[in-house]
Amino acid sequence: MRFKGSTIFVTGGAGFIGSAVVRHLLRDTHARVVNIDKLTYAANPNSLPGAAQNLNYSFEKQCICDGAGLRRLFEKYQPDAVMNLAAESHVDRSIDGPGEFIQTNIVGTFTLLQETLRHWRTLSPEKREQFRFLHISTDEVFGSLGDDGFFTETTAYAPNSPYSASKASSDHLVRAWRETYELPTLVTNCSNNYGPYHFPEKLIPHMIIKGLAGEPLPVYGDGKNIRDWLYVEDHAKALTLVLERGVVGETYNVGGRNERTNMHVVETICDLLDEIAPGAQGARRSLITFVADRPGHDRRYAIDASKLERELGWNAQETFESGIAKTARWFCDNRPWWQAILDRGYQRARIGLG
Numbered sequence: 575m576r577f578k579g580s581t582i583f584v585t586g587g588a589g590f591i592g593s594a595v596v597r598h599l600l601r602d603t604h605a606r607v608v609n610i611d612k613l614t615y616a617a618n619p620n621s622l623p624g625a626a627q628n629l630n631y632s633f634e635k636q637c638i639c640d641g642a643g644l645r646r647l648f649e650k651y652q653p654d655a656v657m658n659l660a661a662e663s664h665v666d667r668s669i670d671g672p673g674e675f676i677q678t679n680i681v682g683t684f685t686l687l688q689e690t691l692r693h694w695r696t697l698s699p700e701k702r703e704q705f706r707f708l709h710i711s712t713d714e715v716f717g718s719l720g721d722d723g724f725f726t727e728t729t730a731y732a733p734n735s736p737y738s739a740s741k742a743s744s745d746h747l748v749r750a751w752r753e754t755y756e757l758p759t760l761v762t763n764c765s766n767n768y769g770p771y772h773f774p775e776k777l778i779p780h781m782i783i784k785g786l787a788g789e790p791l792p793v794y795g796d797g798k799n800i801r802d803w804l805y806v807e808d809h810a811k812a813l814t815l816v817l818e819r820g821v822v823g824e825t826y827n828v829g830g831r832n833e834r835t836n837m838h839v840v841e842t843i844c845d846l847l848d849e850i851a852p853g854a855q856g857a858r859r860s861l862i863t864f865v866a867d868r869p870g871h872d873r874r875y876a877i878d879a880s881k882l883e884r885e886l887g888w889n890a891q892e893t894f895e896s897g898i899a900k901t902a903r904w905f906c907d908n909r910p911w912w913q914a915i916l917d918r919g920y921q922r923a924r925i926g927l928g
């Protein structure tokens with residue numbers, strides 16, 4: 575009876591990973607879930623089919639930078655845990671407009687910590703002991719790796735983009751609220767996610783949608799940047815496990831041991847689309863073009879997730895090959911989900927050149 579009788583706040587629950595967490599909690603646990611989301615361009619209530627009819631689900635349109643609004647929600651729902659996924663998350667957007675990243679990722683996390691602390695201090699000693707604040711972060715806080723080595727939980731922070739710098743700042747705040755005020759916090763740092771309901775601006779959905787349309791497939795730089803890919807549902811399960819069994823004050827790296835160059839990812843998508851949706855354009859690999867690189871583009875990320883595997887028994891269920899095949903199939907079968915995003919004006923134009 576996982577999380578029976580518990581109320582969990584999920585901030586950013588209408589986004590890509592947050593919606594996977596909400597779907598997982600509603601499907602596989604007994605938790606009562608309150609989704610707190612400002613509904614920015616990246617949010618999509620259509621990523622939560624059936625949630626509105628679920629008695630264990632509530633939605634609150636709320637910005638995490640608004641302390642009074644958050645306080646009202648803490649008083650209304652009396653949560654037992656907070657999972658913080660609300661964020662501005664796209665590196666290219668952070669290059670063109672870092673202000674929103676500073677606001678949501680840093681000021682928002684600070685405000686959420688303050689209101690969580692206020693609530694936590696009203697709880698009985700027993701409830702205070704059980705309470706958890708899980709902050710969801712990224713491996714990008716560690717910067718860029720050379721040809722070998724992995725990010726571990728003790729790797730020094732060295733963020734290179736406004737996005738990763740804002741996430742690094744928020745991680746430090748979470749740690750400080752634990753050390754200074756004893757708020758029971760945990761942090762996870764995860765590698766690149768992909769899967770269903772991924773907003774079309776990110777590499778994998780962008781390439782699938784362009785590939786389906788027979789349009790040029792723009793690869794940044796030389797295409798040799800390496801990311802360590804994790805299927806989003808594996809991430810959602812890892813987060814739930816850390817919330818349930820993680821040791822307070824610890825950080826956990828989450829990753830699928832699936833290092834691939836961007837070029838390999840795009841070529842795999844081409845081959846899958848050729849199989850699933852053959853078109854007049856012929857082999858889609860011929861659509862690949864190289865475009866100017868992202869400024870400050872980190873070369874390689876690779877996560878050592880052995881602490882999470884060893885201590886909490888988590889393992890990724892999907893390999894890159896199985897996950898990318900499911901993802902390509904999902905985008906082919908769920909065109910109305912992404913077509914609605916394009917129809918409401920998302921341009922897919924190149925941004926983030928600095």
Ligand SMILES: NC(=O)c1ccc[n+]([C@@H]2O[C@H](COP(=O)([O-])OP(=O)(O)OC[C@H]3O[C@@H](n4cnc5c(N)ncnc54)[C@H](O)[C@@H]3O)[C@@H](O)[C@H]2O)c1
Nearest residue numbers: 586588589590591612613614616617637638660661663767
């Ligand atoms: N996408 C990845 O590959 C990845 C990898 C590791 C970690 N992360 C982290 O996971 C978290 C979720 O990432 P994602 O890819 O789902 O992001 P996303 O951009 O898809 O979704 C973010 C959600 O947060 C909401 N939001 C934004 N600002 C808000 C605010 N001020 N108040 C309340 N809600 C707000 C948005 O409306 C949206 O629903 C982020 O913290 C991100 O840093 C992402």
